[in-house]
Amino acid sequence: MNIGEIARRAGVSRSTVSYALSGKRPVSDATRRKIQQVIDELGYRPNASARALANGRTSTIGLVFPPAGPHYTGMQLDFIGSVVEAAAAHDYDVLLSPSGVDSDRSFQRLLGERRVDGAILMEIRLQDDRVDHLAALDFPFVAIGRTARPEGGWWVGLDHTSLAAACVHHLADLGHRRVAFVNRPEQLLRCGYESARRGLDGFTKAAAERGLTVRTYCCGDDAASGQACVEQILHDDPATTALVTLNEAALGGLYRGLAQAGRHVPRDFSVTGVVAGRWAETVTPRLTAADVPAEEMGRRAVDLLVERLDHPEAPPRHHLLTPPISLRASTGPGPRN
Amino acid sequence: MNIGEIARRAGVSRSTVSYALSGKRPVSDATRRKIQQVIDELGYRPNASARALANGRTSTIGLVFPPAGPHYTGMQLDFIGSVVEAAAAHDYDVLLSPSGVDSDRSFQRLLGERRVDGAILMEIRLQDDRVDHLAALDFPFVAIGRTARPEGGWWVGLDHTSLAAACVHHLADLGHRRVAFVNRPEQLLRCGYESARRGLDGFTKAAAERGLTVRTYCCGDDAASGQACVEQILHDDPATTALVTLNEAALGGLYRGLAQAGRHVPRDFSVTGVVAGRWAETVTPRLTAADVPAEEMGRRAVDLLVERLDHPEAPPRHHLLTPPISLRASTGPGPRN
DNA sequence: CGCCGCCGTCGAACCGGTTCGAGCACCTTA
DNA sequence: TAAGGTGCTCGAACCGGTTCGACGGCGGCG
Structure with missing residues (x-):
């Protein structure tokens, strides 16, 4: 059942059918x-491939997300979901691309073979060759996160620096003096993963400002690592009374480690950090945290990308979000002096 | 840079370039x-759209997943990740399709417009019109889950009935006599959602077999609902000493509710259920549960689909998985008589 | 009445690949 | 030396849409 068949049965030419459907020329x-x-x-x-071939647009956007394995966090699920929904609202499909081991190959598929009109990049690094590569090609994309030099780019980002700083100030205001920082895995930090780097920076600077004694740790993206990390923290400095974490997946393990060390949250020990809201709600006590607005970020990224696709010459735009800290139940006053 | 350009520069015809690339005819x-x-x-x-148009295959599979909102669970993330990876290994891309509010429209896009060669359906219902529809069209698809009449279909499923039963037997063996069942939201149960229905069946039958006193509940997919559900359970029958749950997202709330009611897990109260392993690890105490092998299911679904695409006349195949219960720390002996 | 312009429709070309049948050159064998 | 392969390459048609230029018929106007 192609357009020719329709034309035949309707007793008109193929072009008339096309115009009737697109409305690009008047039809009686x-x-x-x-x-x-x-x-x-x-x-x-109408056949999507034929249409894509004829007018050079696939009506598909690529979502480039990190390699699988134990590295998925709940946040990423929220991103994916909101991106798909927002794209559907704009009549775009979403093609998933793992930028895993063989990231070159995926990129070649997406761009070289013209499977997508534009892309959304997740898990940005401060120095990100994917971003450089796409920018050099002038390929339309929006980054979820910002590189070290975000000027002139299209992105939706979280102000990890000030978010981590806000956590520090919150704890300092409560009277905590010895605070630990639980980051994402060391491998991610080393390769310049944005949230890990900026979060660490913000934490360190704010802590210095407030004259806090701090230690910083990297921690695997799973509960067992979180538990081990807490053990290490309390071993290194038993007087620690609070921690800030970016590591959503380790959160349950952090709580377990504290419980097993006999530290009650929030009476003996405060926990806070930057975590997606729905995950902050699942732990007990509920986590006081800067809630990552993953849904909003995904939606905004799609909106920006669609705008960029519709107006190729539009000046770059971005959104830098700084969600407030949601006060829940995991932080309390620090030790008396 | 199309194939004609390559041909021109190489001083040969377009067809020769094509044959050189595909190897379908000898080239010197x-x-x-x-x-x-x-x-x-x-x-x-080579341009993917042109190739798809010419040979009728898009090298893309559709992943039809449930509507967004608060309905995502961690399990689904694991599915998506493993499907994408497995598909990449077979040189297929994955197109995400929300079968949300406007599920007809998504389906039309995927199938009517020929965007994909085949599809994987998540979140199957016992009576599933999507499955019926695709089967009637003879469209290649694999279901993750089985309908009420799985015969003659392609699917990868979990034996929810015997999994829930295994949880009951585990608790009964430990001496528990009054057990609650925490299901997915009522809306999902009512519309015939497979895991909710079969899980409930398995639970009910096994409980009857063992002569247990039971109550069954539906519970929203979030922590707050889980907490409220536990309150309801203990209000309805304060003598309840254990629960079985399918509701991953409510798990944190269930634990919180028990803690607030002063019930210590596992001393005073046992919790078990069917949950993806990595989520069972995040709660404290770690959940004794039948671990959903989401990664394996996604991979197997892709393998089946690729086989079906490669051999259109192959007889239907399926995998029914029954993972064992992983003994962790959330269940203990029931009350003394 | 004749000319002009507009509306609606058509045919053909094109997007960028794949595939089929044909043909040419060269080598083998009778 | 002629006949018959064989190995490689080419041109043309096709996949199913979109789009451009052209054209026929009709109404309005001078």
Whole structure:
């Protein structure tokens, strides 16, 4: 059932059917109705590949996300979901691309073979060759996160620096003096992973400002690592009374480690950090945290990308978000002096 | 940079370039080398839309997943990740399709417009019109889950009935006599959602077999609902000493509710259920549960689909998985008589 | 009445690949 | 030396849409 078949049955030419569907040229009412009737009868829908070939647009955007394995966090799920929904609202499909081991190959597929009109990049690094590469090609993309030099780019980011700082100030205001920082895995930190780097910076600077005694740790993205990390923290400095974490997946393990060390949260020990809201709600006591607005970020990224696709010459835009700290139940006053 | 350009620069015809790339007809060594050299110079990659149009295959599979909102669970993330990876291994891309509010429209896009060669359906219902629809069209798909009449279909499923039963037997063996069942939200149960229905069946039958006193509950997919559900359970029958749950997202809330009611897990109260392993590890005490092998299921679904695509006449195949219960720390002996 | 302009429609070319049948050159064998 | 392969390459048609230029018929206006 192709457009020629429709044309034949409606007694018109293929081009007329095309114009009736696209509305790019006037078609008489009678003809349009006849065509529509045939289409409804046969349940015809134009072939996406043919259309893409003819007008050079696939109506698909690529979502480039990190390699699998134990590295998924709940946040990423929220991103994916909101991106797909927002894209659907703009009549775009979403093609998933793992930028895993063989990231070159995926990129070649997406860009070289023209499978997508544009892309959204997750898990940005401060020095990100994917970003440089796409920018050099002038390929339309939006980054979720910002590189070290975000000027002139299209991105949606979180102000990790000030978010981590806000956590420090919150703890300092409560009277905590010895605070630990639980980061993402060391491998991510080393390769310049944005949230890990900026979060660490913000934490360190704010702590210095407030004259706090701090230690910083990297921690695997799973509960067992979180538990081990707490043990290490309390071993290194038993007088520690609070921690700040970016590591959503380790959160449950951090709580377990504290419980097993006999530290009650929030009476003996305060915990806070930067975590997606729905995950902050699942632990007990509920985590006082800067809630990552993953849903909003995904939606905004799609909106920006669509704008960029519709207006290729539009000046770059971005959104830097700084969600407030949601006060829940995991922080309390620090030790008396 | 299309195939014609390559042909021109290599001094051969377009068809020769095509044959050199596909290997479907012999090409002399000299010619092949010359073509390859031009291709490498220009970084040419064949256009995916044109190729799809010509040979009728898009090399893309559709992953039809449930509507967003608060309905995502961690399990689904694991599915998505493993499907994408497995598909990449077979040289397929994955197109995400929300079968949300407007599920008809998504389906039309995927199938009617021929965007994908085949599909993987998540979140199956016992009576599933999507499955019926695709089967009637003879469209290649694999279901993650099984309908009420799985015969003759392609699917990868979990034996929810016996999994829930195994949880009951585990608790009964420990001496528990009054047990609650915490299901997915009522809306999902009512619309025939497979895991909710079969899980409930398995639980009910096994409990009857063992002569247990039971109550069953539906519970929203979030921590607050889980907490409220536990309150309801203990209000309805304060003598309840254990619960079985399918509701991953409510798990944190269930634990919180028990803690606030002063019930210590596992001393005073046992908790078990069917949950993805990595989430069972995040709660304290770690959940004794039948671990959902999401990664394996995603991979197997892709393998089945690829087999079906490669051999259109192959007889239907399926995998029914019954992972064992992993003994962790959330269940203990029931009350003394 | 004749000319002009507009509306609606058509045919052909094109997007960038794949594939089929044909043909040429060269080598083998009778 | 002629006949018959064989190995490689080419041109043309095709996949299913979109789009451009052209054209026929009709109404309005001078």
